[in-house]
Amino acid sequence: PxxxxxxxxxxxxxxxxxxxxxxxxxxxxxxxxxxxxxxxxxxxxxxxxxxxxxxxxxxxxxxxxxxxxxxxxxxxxxxxxxxxxxxxxxxxxxxxxxxxxxxxxxxxxxxxxxxxxxxxxxxxxxxxxxxxxxxxxxxxxxxxxxxxxxxxxxxxxxxxxxxxxxxxxxxxxxxxxxxxxxxxxxxxxxxxxxxxxxxxxxxxxxGRYDRHVRRMRQRYRARRDRLVAALAAHAPHVTPTGVAAGLHAVLRLPAGTEHQVVEAAAAQSIALDGLAGFRHPDATMPALDGLVVGYATPPEHAYAAALEALCRILPPDPLPHRSGGPALEDRGPTR
Missing domain, CATH: 3.40.640.10 (Type I PLP-dependent aspartate aminotransferase-like (Major domain))
Structure with a gap:
């Protein structure tokens, strides 16, 4: 009670x-x-x-x-x-x-x-x-x-x-x-x-739980910002979505590349998932290619190296002068 x-x-x-x-x-x-x-x-x-x-x-x-x-x-x-x-x-x-x-x-x-x-x-x-x-x-x-x-x-x-x-x-x-x-x-x-x-x-x-959540929100936001900044600097063609909240980001990938990138991540000892693993077997909507990246998990001393390794395994931009828009965008609050 x-x-x-x-x-x-x-x-x-x-x-x-x-x-x-x-x-x-x-x-x-x-x-x-x-x-x-x-x-x-x-x-x-x-x-x-x-x-x-x-x-x-x-x-x-x-x-x-x-x-x-x-x-x-x-x-x-x-x-x-x-x-x-x-x-x-x-x-x-x-x-x-x-x-x-x-x-x-x-x-x-x-x-x-x-x-x-x-x-x-x-x-x-x-x-x-x-x-x-x-x-x-x-x-x-x-x-x-x-x-x-x-x-x-x-x-x-x-x-x-x-x-x-x-x-x-x-x-x-x-x-x-x-x-x-x-x-x-x-x-x-x-x-x-x-x-x-x-x-x-x-x-x-x-009130310690509230203080803990506020403290962790600041920490996770800083980690989210570092992920977004690393992508902007080294893989600007990869669009992170779902980053306005939560503890993970989805990195949209060109169609047909997800499996290859997940395997490359495993070879670099990066633990992440592809969107395919979350898809309902009876779903009728078009399949989405992407990575589910949890940025809260790596210890602080390993986070910078993890970001570098992540950027290395991402596929190159197939259209260097155009950034493709994802089917699911994180557009912030809708009023």
Whole structure:
């Protein structure tokens, strides 16, 4: 109860979430939340998801027998207007604050379209707010949950703000789902330790968590700026997107070059992913070539060398006098 009370205050203040402690269920992260919701038969599929997202989440859902249906993405996020054409779908998993992995917030009109669809179909939006605290060049983007608490399941964790090794997350639930989720979870806490929960509650109540997030936001912004500057100096034809927020950037590549560049990165001991690994197998939108570069991970003493190595493995500019525009651009806040 101490953690749920602290979370209710923090989420209201930092993310605009409207809740009370009794509507928060603590879990070990978003994957655990999906297991409880779908593996526990609180919700049933099919489930709409974004065309690019975590394959691990799709695997969790598939293991629960849930069919996922991809929504097209563009510069304004998921095309939530497509939800009305999906027969039998009554829930959608979205990353509205910062689409993962392509970057950028969900356009306000599309937020409202998703909520309108959920209301009309007696459905739900599952909001994965995986790094909502980290923003740099744009105004804060509040949680969708604050607009319709009875139509949104808000999912969060400390995996980005503290560490993925600390298995602590939460669900903010519509009132009617609290009992079924608690039944699915059972009486004994399987993953999130009591000591960890009490420690996080104290971290939140004391204000140290807020100070930590502010400090890390400054550090990550400086790292983001160094990445952008290195690309501008050594690979100006490579466009970084998704850099107004979050802990990673997407570097768009010429079509057909992604696999080769990922292999070259591995040869240079650079750990990064290609966009292909995040693509839904049933996605119908054109495939995107690019690199997903997490700039928060390398230790400070190795960061400069990592940037140099990254720039070395990028393909040369096929059109030296023209910079190609990506299909998904990070255009900042849309009002």
């Amino acid at each position: 101490e953690l749920r009370r602290a979370l209710a205050g923090y989420l209201a203040r930092a993310r605009g979430v409207r809740t009370t402690p009794d509507r928060i269920v603590v879990c070990s992260g978003v994957a655990h939340a999906l297991r409880l919701l779908f593996g526990g038969r609180v919700l049933r599929g099919p489930l709409a998801v974004e065309s690019y997202g975590l394959a691990f989440h799709r695997a969790v859902l598939a293991a629960a027998g849930v069919r996922t249906v991809p929504l097209t993405l563009d510069a304004d996020g998921a095309r939530t207007g497509e939800l009305t054409d999906l027969a039998g779908v009554r829930a959608a998993l979205l990353t509205p604050a910062h689409q993962f992995p392509t970057g950028g917030p969900l356009h306000p009109r599309r937020r409202l379209a998703a909520l309108g669809w959920a209301e009309g179909r007696d459905g739900l939006v599952l909001e994965d707010d995986y790094d909502g605290e980290f923003r740099y060049d744009r105004d804060p983007v509040g949680a969708v949950q604050g607009l319709a608490p009875e139509r949104v399941v808000y999912l969060g964790s400390v995996s980005k703000s503290l560490s993925p090794a600390l298995r602590l997350g939460w669900m903010v639930l519509p009132e009617r789902l609290v009992g079924p989720v608690l039944d699915a979870k059972g009486e004994r806490e399987a993953w999130a330790g009591v000591t960890d929960q009490l420690t996080l509650a104290d971290f939140l109540d004391s």
